[in-house]
Amino acid sequence: MAAFRGPKAWLWRWRRNPLRRRSDVLEAWIMLAAWVFTVLGGVVTGLVTVHAVENGLARERAEWHAVPAQLIEDAPDADTTGPAGRIVWTKVRWTAPDGTPRSGRVRVSAGIPADTPVLVWTDPDGRLVNRPTGVAVARLRACLMGFFAGAGVGAVPFAACRLLRGRLERRRMDRWDEEWDRIGPLWGRTAS
Structure with a gap:
């Protein structure tokens, strides 16, 4: 089909041509x-x-920013079927910038005992956030x-x-x- 078309004319739609519609x-x-x-x-x-x-x-x-926190409860132990160094959710306590005590749940390595210091990330209001x-x-x-x-x-x-x-x-x-x-x-x- 391309053999019957002839040479390609650039901008043919704008050129003057009696056949142009x-x-x-x-x-x-x-x-x-x-x-x-x-x-x-x-x-x-x-x-x-x-x-x-x-x-x-x-x-x-x-x-x-990162603030120091402490585990309130023991982190659950890793079960024998899971991979070593498993990450689990546990409760922590920290102090907000205004001095009020706060608590929440963060992910830590399995088997960490209570009262272990950990670092958590907080926003300017003292709420838990992910690492930036x-x-x-x-x-x-x-x-x-x-x-x-x-x-x-x-x-x-x-x-x-x-x-x-x-x-x-x-x-x-x-x-x-x-x-x-x-x-x-x-x-x-x-x-x-």
């Missing part, structure tokens, strides 16, 4: 707008997402989230363009069918 020009503008929105929307959304995630994780690293993400992992997480957010936003105008182009193509084919129904029977006549 309005639908060709409309399709060209739709494709241009879709690609602009796909690329710019995806890139801008990705960069904004990367910046927001990196700032959020940097704020966590700056605000969250390191700089390298935060950068990787931000880049991945930015990539997926940008791809998701870029997929919307791309999909809309594909749907609209499909509709224009069906409309064009319907018009060709109508024209063929009208003109096709005239081809069988010959002049005498």
